[in-house]
Structures are given as structure tokens and as C-alpha cells.
Amino acid sequence: MTANVARQDSQRRALFNGQARRTSIRVAINTSDSLVASGLHAMLRATPGIEVVSIEEQPEVTIAVADDSSLPELLSAPVTSRLVLIADELRQAELWTAIEHGLVVLVPREEAATRSRLLQAISDAREGRGDLPPEQLGTVLRGLKQLQETTLRPRELTLSGLSLRETEVIRLLADGLDTAEIAERLIYSERTVKNVLHSLLNRLNLRNRAHAVAYALRHGLI
CATH class of the missing domain: 1.10.10.10 (Winged helix-like DNA-binding domain superfamily/Winged helix DNA-binding domain)
Structure with a gap:
């Protein structure tokens, strides 16, 4: 292989690698449970097309794992990306707060244990495809109707x-x-x-x- 051919081949590899990096989904993990955080990091780092970053590194998608005590703290952070929230039985006020903080996909905790479900949630969030459990979707629709009737229509x-x-x-x-x-x-x-x-x-x-x-x-x- 001549030096010129080798250089061109190196440039092609660099270009390919750069494209691959740009198409990877930048994902941050936000949870107060260190064991859950370690498990998610291990799963996602081994997944092609996923780049695990810190919340400060401008992720495209943030995965937040919440329980009753940690949810307010998780939702107090500034909105920086689209949110995948792993949680059960959100109250209406909590659901609206999550939406205000970029919620796109809500995954029940038992479903999040499945690798394929979690990866689908990340992909959906990146593309802006909303996904809520039926009971939560009903809450959102009722809330929107109330908002229209009590706040928007009078104005x-x-x-x-x-x-x-x-x-x-x-x-x-x-x-x-x-x-x-x-x-x-x-x-x-x-x-x-x-x-x-x-x-x-x-x-x-x-x-x-x-x-x-x-x-x-x-x-x-x-």
C-alpha cells in the first residue's frame, strides 16, 4: 500500500468514525440510587449507538429513575434534554411537572428492566415520539381539556x-x-x-x- 492510498484510507476511517459519533445518541442518567445508576451505565455503555455522558455535557436524552422520595429532586433540575422517566403511579401534579421538564417517554419500573424496552424509549425520546401508559395519557388529555376550558378559552x-x-x-x-x-x-x-x-x-x-x-x-x- 502506497503512502497516498494509506492516507486516503485513514481519512475515510476518520470520516466514518466521525459520522458514527455524530449519529450516536448522547444519554445521561439521573438517579439517586447508585446501584441503579451503575446498572444503567453498564448496560448502555455496551450498546452500539449510545454514548453515555454527564448531565452537564448536553445530552440529547436524560433517563431519570424516580421513587416517591426522589422524584421532586429529579424534577427540580433545569430542562436540558428530552426526558425518559422511569417511575410508577405519578400523581397529576407530578406528571405535569415532568412534562414541563421535557418528559417524552414514561416507562413503568418493571418494563425498564427489559433492555429492548429501555432502548426503544431512548430512541422514541430522541425522535420526539411521545409514549405514556394509557392511564397517564388519559390524565394528560383530561388536563388539556380543563386547561382549554378554564384558562385558554376565556383569553x-x-x-x-x-x-x-x-x-x-x-x-x-x-x-x-x-x-x-x-x-x-x-x-x-x-x-x-x-x-x-x-x-x-x-x-x-x-x-x-x-x-x-x-x-x-x-x-x-x-
Whole structure:
């Protein structure tokens, strides 16, 4: 093998290794039980495609293992990644707190003992595929209904974060209509349309109308 061929081969290996590192899922473990932490570390370090990191190293997914006494402490940490929570019988307030801290997948403790289930949970969390036990999902849906009825609807907001009026204006803006055309279509004054857009841009910290349309499309709001 010539020096040039050897160098090219080395470069290809370096490129491949770099791609492999980038496609690995960076996972942190958060638990107060040292034995559980050691077991999870041993399992995940032996798994291709998983890179175990500390919470300070910006993981993509954090696995938190909780019991009744440790859950408040685990959920007091700042949100830094998508959360896989291993826990049983969460109360409604605890479930909402977990969601506020990035909960994507909730795994009952007995299921987490299965390697394949844990790896599926990590993969789902990284891709943003939510997974909750049926009883917990029911709690979330009931909570969202209550939120809509008691908090959002009186303020003319929806679960999307936009009011019905804002949604109408942004949808027409995305269709290419200008202020006068939107006002005519919705039977508003031009000043009302401008005020709706101004309020939306300020609340969501958006730069301009194009940014507002891009935001709405990217988040599936229109």
C-alpha cells in the first residue's frame, strides 16, 4: 500500500468514525440510587449507538429513575434534554411537572428492566415520539381539556398558543394576501390586522411577517 492510498484510507476511517459519533445518541442518567445508576451505565455503555455522558455535557436524552422520595429532586433540575422517566403511579401534579421538564417517554419500573424496552424509549425520546401508559395519557388529555376550558378559552387562545383570530390572519398571510386583502376577507379594519400581527410578533419574539409564517408552518399551527 502506497503512502497516498494509506492516507486516503485513514481519512475515510476518520470520516466514518466521525459520522458514527455524530449519529450516536448522547444519554445521561439521573438517579439517586447508585446501584441503579451503575446498572444503567453498564448496560448502555455496551450498546452500539449510545454514548453515555454527564448531565452537564448536553445530552440529547436524560433517563431519570424516580421513587416517591426522589422524584421532586429529579424534577427540580433545569430542562436540558428530552426526558425518559422511569417511575410508577405519578400523581397529576407530578406528571405535569415532568412534562414541563421535557418528559417524552414514561416507562413503568418493571418494563425498564427489559433492555429492548429501555432502548426503544431512548430512541422514541430522541425522535420526539411521545409514549405514556394509557392511564397517564388519559390524565394528560383530561388536563388539556380543563386547561382549554378554564384558562385558554376565556383569553381567546387555543392549545396551539395562537388565538383564533391570529390563526386566521397567519393562514391568509401564508396564502400571499397583504394587509388590505386580509382585512377585506375577514371583515376587519386594516388597523385590526396590523394589531393582531404586532401582538403575535411581540409575544413569540418573531422578527417579521415572514418569520411568523415560517414559525406557524414549522410548528404545524396552520
